[in-house]
Amino acid sequence: MIPHLFKLIWNKKKSHALLIVEIWASFLVLFGLATLIVINVGNYREPLGFTYENVWAIGLRNNQDTVSIADKQQRILQRLKAYPEVESVSRMSGNFPFSANQMNNGIEYNKRKAHPDFYVTDEDFAKVLDIPMTAGSWYRNVDSVGKYKPIVINKKLKEALFSDENPLGKVLSDKFRVVGVVDKFKAKGEFMSDKPAIFELVKVNETWNDTMLMRVKPGTDAVFEAKIVKDIASMVTGWSVEVDYLADSRKNQHNLVLVPVIIALVVCTFLLINVALGLFGVLNLSIAKRRGEIGLRRAMGATGSGISTQFIGEIWVLATFAMLIGLLFAIQFPLLNVFDVKAGVYVTAIIIAVLIIYAIVTLCALFPSRQAALIQPAVALHEE
Amino acid sequence: MIHLKNIEKVYRTSTIETLALNNINLDIQKGEFVSIMGPSGCGKSTLLNVMGLLDEPSKGTVELDGQPVTQYRDKELARLRNQKIGFIFQSFHLINDLSVLDNVEIPLLYRSTNGKPRQEYAKEALTKVGLGNRMKHFPKQLSGGQKQRVAIARAIVGNPDIILADEPTGNLDSGMGNEIMNILQQLNDEGATIVMVTHDEQMAKRTHRLVRLFDGTQVL
Numbered sequence: 001m002i003p004h005l006f007k008l009i010w011n012k013k014k015s016h017a018l019l020i021v022e023i024w025a026s027f028l029v030l031f032g033l034a035t036l037i038v039i040n041v042g043n044y045r046e047p048l049g050f051t052y053e054n055v056w057a058i059g060l061r062n063n064q065d066t067v068s069i070a071d072k073q074q075r076i077l078q079r080l081k082a083y084p085e086v087e088s089v090s091r092m093s094g095n096f097p098f099s100a101n102q103m104n105n106g107i108e109y110n111k112r113k114a115h116p117d118f119y120v121t122d123e124d125f126a127k128v129l130d131i132p133m134t135a136g137s138w139y140r141n142v143d144s145v146g147k148y149k150p151i152v153i154n155k156k157l158k159e160a161l162f163s164d165e166n167p168l169g170k171v172l173s174d175k176f177r178v179v180g181v182v183d184k185f186k187a188k189g190e191f192m193s194d195k196p197a198i199f200e201l202v203k204v205n206e207t208w209n210d211t212m213l214m215r216v217k218p219g220t221d222a223v224f225e226a227k228i229v230k231d232i233a234s235m236v237t238g239w240s241v242e243v244d245y246l247a248d249s250r251k252n253q254h255n256l257v258l259v260p261v262i263i264a265l266v267v268c269t270f271l272l273i274n275v276a277l278g279l280f281g282v283l284n285l286s287i288a289k290r291r292g293e294i295g296l297r298r299a300m301g302a303t304g305s306g307i308s309t310q311f312i313g314e315i316w317v318l319a320t321f322a323m324l325i326g327l328l329f330a331i332q333f334p335l336l337n338v339f340d341v342k343a344g345v346y347v348t349a350i351i352i353a354v355l356i357i358y359a360i361v362t363l364c365a366l367f368p369s370r371q372a373a374l375i376q377p378a379v380a381l382h383e384e
Numbered sequence: 385m386i387h388l389k390n391i392e393k394v395y396r397t398s399t400i401e402t403l404a405l406n407n408i409n410l411d412i413q414k415g416e417f418v419s420i421m422g423p424s425g426c427g428k429s430t431l432l433n434v435m436g437l438l439d440e441p442s443k444g445t446v447e448l449d450g451q452p453v454t455q456y457r458d459k460e461l462a463r464l465r466n467q468k469i470g471f472i473f474q475s476f477h478l479i480n481d482l483s484v485l486d487n488v489e490i491p492l493l494y495r496s497t498n499g500k501p502r503q504e505y506a507k508e509a510l511t512k513v514g515l516g517n518r519m520k521h522f523p524k525q526l527s528g529g530q531k532q533r534v535a536i537a538r539a540i541v542g543n544p545d546i547i548l549a550d551e552p553t554g555n556l557d558s559g560m561g562n563e564i565m566n567i568l569q570q571l572n573d574e575g576a577t578i579v580m581v582t583h584d585e586q587m588a589k590r591t592h593r594l595v596r597l598f599d600g601t602q603v604l
Binding site for chain 2 (some may be wrong): 004299304377381
């Protein structure tokens, strides 16, 4: 029966061309959306590599004040450490976790190149964010005296530059020496892909690294926030102070990822509803036009359920034609490694898109095909 | 072979009730060639549909090879139609999107006959009706007579015991009609039981027996 259906649809391909294009377009849109979702779900399932609860980021801006900035920053740092509500404090660059800022640069080892994100931090950074080390140790302020800047890298960068080689003690770009390795560091939240990262020791006199990352004791609230803002303002007149809770910043980052996905999902849903309604209408019309054929098939030995199955089979064949054309496009993505996304992601997205298309066309065909099954053969033959 | 007992068929709508067949008793023996005649609307096609298990009688019983089939379920009726009965219609009922060969294969599809033998049987049937050279053609490329021959090939491809023909020459000129009638007679000579609805006295005269209907009642 299947070759018969293929033949039937193939012989009617001109009249089905529009439907095939509709299903083909839906398949490609679904493939794109499914890829986006699979990538994000895959990222979400990977750990962040640090903890963010009870961590606050205090952004300091010296504004018009240009006198002894580094000293003032150090005084603020020491003051923050002195609060009993504070567990630990670290000074770092403006690209603190979940912020909108990003810094990256090229780096090289033995002709292998990478383009990691750079985070300039002090010795307490790992402690504040509770980052576990997988090799070596986090740098200390005293390490700054050496010829090379001490750096900690993440596993992704280690794989990119060293493969199976031990990275500890190795010099990168004739400038940095690796002292430690951490597993992951997804600074933009769970939906971020695990990208190469470097943590570089901040110099005491580098005044532009003016964010204080602070872990407070659980239960510490906005009253304390108001207190430190007031205290800092009294220490450094004319500076502005901004406090971000990492938990809130994380939500903002999630929204940045989720909103476009949700919009795409809504658009795609409307598109699919349109396609489904179109299919439904075409099938209904097709059954009305093919009552004679239905009667004939019943006379030749088809059962009511056989007729129903035939109509569902026809729409499956039609969907298969459309998706085969779509697959020619979709399969290029894993083959050409487009957007540097793993082939498995594209393959999963293709499978999801195929299953959804089959589910939609089946749903659309169910009612008309049941109607077809109910047609009395004698009546259908007589009408013809 | 076919035994109809006290067959009554009533069509009901919300406002009207039409008695299409009234107390029909008919026996058709194996190898018979029976024609059914009567004015338009007298119930000829309804009677043929009841015999062909396409329509259920409102009253009475239909027996096929001694087996009462009136209470059979859809699946069993479909199997009987497929294996025991071949249909020929006035308007041919060919599927325009399928080639002649594919059209003839249809009854075998519902028998799950494999592709190769299915094609062989269909070719054999087409050769028998003189259309061995038109297998790849589509119905739109054929004349009325050729279309009816395709329909006959489709009716006989499954080797059914009974052929039910509803005005098989009704849409054809007399020359073509005679050709079709010759084929039916040949099939009858080979052992097929044929019941044919016709308006044409000349065609009816060429059959073994004539059944006349008037207003749903058997008059002869």
